[in-house]
Amino acid sequence: MFGIQLAGNLLQGLVLGAVYGMATMGLSLIFGVLKVVNVGHGAFMMVGAFVALWVFNGLGLSPIWAIPAAFVLGMALGFIFFHTSMKRLIKAPELASLLATFALGILLEETVKLIYGADFHGYNWIVGKVSMGITVMPMSKIYAFVGSILIALILYFWFTKTRGGTALTCVVEDSEGARVCGINVGRAYALSFSLGIGLTVASGVLLTMFIPVGISPYMGGVYTLKAFVIAVLGGLGSPYGAFFGGLIFGLLENGSYSLFALIPGLEPFAMTRFFSFLILLLILLIKPTGLLGTK
Amino acid sequence: MKKNMVMAILGFTALFGLVFATGAFGASKIVIGNPECLSGGFAKAGEQAVGGIKACVKWVNETYGGVKVGGKKTPLEYKLYDCESKKEAVTSLIERLITVDKVDFLFAPYSSPLTLAGAPVAEKYKKLFMDHGGASDRIFQQGFKYVVQTIGPGTSYHLGTLDMIRKIDPKANKLALVYKDAEFSRDVMRGAEKHAQTVGYSIVFKRTYPEGAADLTPILSDLKGHNPDIVLGGGHEPDGMLLARQMADLDINAKAISIIVSVTLPSFYEGLKNIADGILGPSHWEYGVTYSEAGAKKLGLPWIGPGQDEFVKLFKEAVGKDLTPEYHSAEAGAAVLALVKGIEMADSLDNDKVRAALGKLHFMSFYGGWDVDDTGLQVGHSMVDMQWQGGKRIIVWPPEAATGKPCYPLPTFSQKAKGTLCIPK
Numbered sequence A: 001m002f003g004i005q006l007a008g009n010l011l012q013g014l015v016l017g018a019v020y021g022m023a024t025m026g027l028s029l030i031f032g033v034l035k036v037v038n039v040g041h042g043a044f045m046m047v048g049a050f051v052a053l054w055v056f057n058g059l060g061l062s063p064i065w066a067i068p069a070a071f072v073l074g075m076a077l078g079f080i081f082f083h084t085s086m087k088r089l090i091k092a093p094e095l096a097s098l099l100a101t102f103a104l105g106i107l108l109e110e111t112v113k114l115i116y117g118a119d120f121h122g123y124n125w126i127v128g129k130v131s132m133g134i135t136v137m138p139m140s141k142i143y144a145f146v147g148s149i150l151i152a153l154i155l156y157f158w159f160t161k162t163r164g165g166t167a168l169t170c171v172v173e174d175s176e177g178a179r180v181c182g183i184n185v186g187r188a189y190a191l192s193f194s195l196g197i198g199l200t201v202a203s204g205v206l207l208t209m210f211i212p213v214g215i216s217p218y219m220g221g222v223y224t225l226k227a228f229v230i231a232v233l234g235g236l237g238s239p240y241g242a243f244f245g246g247l248i249f250g251l252l253e254n255g256s257y258s259l260f261a262l263i264p265g266l267e268p269f270a271m272t273r274f275f276s277f278l279i280l281l282l283i284l285l286i287k288p289t290g291l292l293g294t295k
Numbered sequence B: 001m002k003k004n005m006v007m008a009i010l011g012f013t014a015l016f017g018l019v020f021a022t023g024a025f026g027a028s029k030i031v032i033g034n035p036e037c038l039s040g041g042f043a044k045a046g047e048q049a050v051g052g053i054k055a056c057v058k059w060v061n062e063t064y065g066g067v068k069v070g071g072k073k074t075p076l077e078y079k080l081y082d083c084e085s086k087k088e089a090v091t092s093l094i095e096r097l098i099t100v101d102k103v104d105f106l107f108a109p110y111s112s113p114l115t116l117a118g119a120p121v122a123e124k125y126k127k128l129f130m131d132h133g134g135a136s137d138r139i140f141q142q143g144f145k146y147v148v149q150t151i152g153p154g155t156s157y158h159l160g161t162l163d164m165i166r167k168i169d170p171k172a173n174k175l176a177l178v179y180k181d182a183e184f185s186r187d188v189m190r191g192a193e194k195h196a197q198t199v200g201y202s203i204v205f206k207r208t209y210p211e212g213a214a215d216l217t218p219i220l221s222d223l224k225g226h227n228p229d230i231v232l233g234g235g236h237e238p239d240g241m242l243l244a245r246q247m248a249d250l251d252i253n254a255k256a257i258s259i260i261v262s263v264t265l266p267s268f269y270e271g272l273k274n275i276a277d278g279i280l281g282p283s284h285w286e287y288g289v290t291y292s293e294a295g296a297k298k299l300g301l302p303w304i305g306p307g308q309d310e311f312v313k314l315f316k317e318a319v320g321k322d323l324t325p326e327y328h329s330a331e332a333g334a335a336v337l338a339l340v341k342g343i344e345m346a347d348s349l350d351n352d353k354v355r356a357a358l359g360k361l362h363f364m365s366f367y368g369g370w371d372v373d374d375t376g377l378q379v380g381h382s383m384v385d386m387q388w389q390g391g392k393r394i395i396v397w398p399p400e401a402a403t404g405k406p407c408y409p410l411p412t413f414s415q416k417a418k419g420t421l422c423i424p425k
Helices: A002-034 A041-058 A063-089 A094-116 A139-161 A163-173 A175-180 A185-210 A220-234 A239-260 A268-286 B002-024 B043-063 B087-099 B112-124 B137-141 B159-168 B183-199 B217-224 B237-249 B266-276 B293-299 B308-319 B327-346 B351-360 B413-417
Strands: A129-131 A136-138 B030-036 B067-069 B072-074 B076-082 B105-107 B129-131 B147-149 B174-180 B202-209 B230-234 B256-260 B280-283 B362-365 B368-371 B384-389 B392-397
Touching (some): A002 A041, A002 A139, A002 B217, A041 A220, A063 A139, A063 A185, A163 A175, A175 A185, A239 A268, B030 B087, B087 B112, B112 B129, B112 B137, B112 B183, B237 B413, B266 B413, B327 B368
Parallel strands (some): B174 B202, B230 B256
Antiparallel strands (some): B067 B072, B362 B368
């Protein structure tokens, strides 16, 4: 019984972890290139969740169609926000960009609230389930998992095999060196901010495919905190690190429940967070730059 | 020059005399201050509460003619700030309402944690703190003197649910409790556990999940292994929806499922559709309850306030849209009516005198009965249980308030996915 439950929870954790990882890649990318900590991260995910809601409830389409729509919307938002605010703050003290992204987050929350109200929304996309013996997995979660992996792979190939991606990698490693080599660093900043926000908004859609309820203008706060933890775990500035960090976080969060449930008198769910943060601390003690982070 | 000085002094003296005289003969208005959640996590409940308060303030001013104090009818004025669902904002806004806006009475914001956060500030200034949405019993175990509750205590939420199931199906015995680890839901679980033991249920599973949990799969996988007859749980809006959704995902079926707070909101059904069908929820008020002036008369209780339909109309006008009032609005509106009765009984705006009067007050309104014990805890209001049946909200318990029969046992989630509705036979 214990083994079945543990295996089931690990499988569910792996699927959730892939979505968490994908949701953190945008945060890590923006930090890696611009050295800007996007504290409005969760609000951008919230926008993606509402795109999924609109596509499903408003247009009557599968939320899968919301992924490209959210990505394009996110890129556009990123482009606008970069040129109206972030561009001027790149060389400013860190607190200025921190406050600016915080303000952008509030702006998005209140704008969405004006349109949708403060209600908690959800959508009921039923596409079947797969009984795996150890657990039951809804197909919507499997689609979210596959979608996250595909996006991470596309991003990987774009970064390593294309001119634009390689240019961004150069800016992450040494922006001054990249400028000397003829790379348009200003354009790289704009592209990475837009791409980061695009990924974040798209991840909001994937998140609702895993959890299609609780969609509200203020849903992002929880995910901002988780994304920071995952980004640090994977190595701030490394989008792939963030993805693997997400996988590890999902496995720890869900998998450790079964272990703590064996100890009488403990509330196992509360202990999963303690355990996840303990492992984070240990990893940082051993490798202060995170799993895939570099100095 | 000297003559002008004398005239100025006389003028000021006359002006001060006039102001003093106005104060002595009674205030021109009675101001209620309220830091309410218009944004943040509790914005939905806050919007409902504000609508309920405004509806009843309007009824008091326009239909009732004002609050009778000092032999004169005085209108109510409602002073509102957005507390953003944050404790630190609640405490500073209460200070502001008392020291800057000089309000006469205070209304607490929605939720137990925010009511608990604001209560010490209200106590410091000896201001009456009308609690309309803080159900935790712990609020009334702190020795506060000025907190007066209208919403019922958290420990009473599932008493009716358990009684109802015991009556329908005496063989249903295995009870599971799955709650959010928060002030209010812990109280609900404690009350349910105690009552379950009294009535004779056997508790096969009792676990909590932390605030902000995004995925309940681990705890629900654990629950599935215990094969319960009845599942009681939840916390607030998002996690209640998540609980129902993930129970459906994992095919965890029970004969009865009751979830606090979220089930009573229309968004629960809108977001979950057939998954929501048949799920029960304890509620302080539902449209269709049968409280009336005639009913109050039979019980020998004084009645105040609009009737049910009048309240709904006033509420919709107050929020400016076709929004259905839920229990969060009804309890906030009833708190206004209680305050009016208290002021009239005390015949004063002195907060200590009004608090003493509220301690003796027992009345009925569209919300139902109202009575508090010495600590300010609500003891006069009975809850109802509602159930989603074919997309409609039906009051199923207690029998005297019911608008339909309970649907029991629930169809399984697979049956519901194929279109089976939860309609009583």
